[in-house]
Amino acid sequence: MVKRVRGSRTGRPIMVLLDLLGRRWVLRIVWELRDEPRRFRELQDAIGASPTIVNTRLAELRKAKLVELDAASGYRLTVLGRELLRLFLPLHLWSEKWAKATGVA
Amino acid sequence: MVKRVRGSRTGRPIMVLLDLLGRRWVLRIVWELRDEPRRFRELQDAIGASPTIVNTRLAELRKAKLVELDAASGYRLTVLGRELLRLFLPLHLWSEKWAKATGVA
DNA sequence: TCCGTTACTACAATTATTGTAGCGTCGATC
DNA sequence: GATCGACGCTACAATAATTGTAGTAACGGA
Incomplete structure (x- = not known):
């Protein structure tokens, strides 16, 4: 019953990042x-x-320090996020x- | 009962692409x-x-024409995929x- | 014929996501 | 000081996605 964290278990930054970015939305x-x-709500x-x-x-x-909430304006990207x-x-x-080449989109 | 395709319903290439890339794995x-x-199996x-x-x-x-199967060598990226x-x-x-800045990874 | 490798499928169990409704806080207005 | 709207956010049952295990079918070599 190993504690499974999503995605890679290696902990390598690129894997952690790819896992985070690969989550829906x-x-x-x-x-x-x-x-x-x-x-x-707008989002x-x-x-x-x-x-x-x-x-x-x-x-x-x-x-992950990519987004922050500013009370006055709403959710926004951090410096890292940008x-x-x-x-x-x-x-x-x-x-x-890509869309033209594949007809997928 | 609208036919719901994953993600954006706009069909704009960037949305379709972000949706595809946002699927797990x-x-x-x-x-x-x-x-x-x-x-x-290796993959x-x-x-x-x-x-x-x-x-x-x-x-x-x-x-999506990003990956193809070559019988002799296995799955590989297409030109578009590369x-x-x-x-x-x-x-x-x-x-x-990012990992250093956040301590997340 | 048997064995290994290959891509892939079936299917029940588990986990993630949805859709709807609503809560609690705050600031402005009456 | 009651009411209202905007705000971020939560509860929870229903549905969809993913897992884990087992196994199938095709092929090539010994």
């Missing part, structure tokens, strides 16, 4: 916060997930190419 | 294929998931920094 939440802070409506899971993911992202987002921005352009 | 599988082809052992879900994800990745992986490579280095 996580990438999407980071993406939705790319331009400006969002309120809890929930934007992605169309249940409040339960939105709250769970936000807690995980806050624990760094991560910057790495993901090329995905936007690439996804268009 | 998908990022990890792409990562495991970064250097060389892997056999089904399964490496990530520690059930054969059911490994097979499901491989089917999705093949449909392009995607290249976008992700900076994550490796960044994850080390």
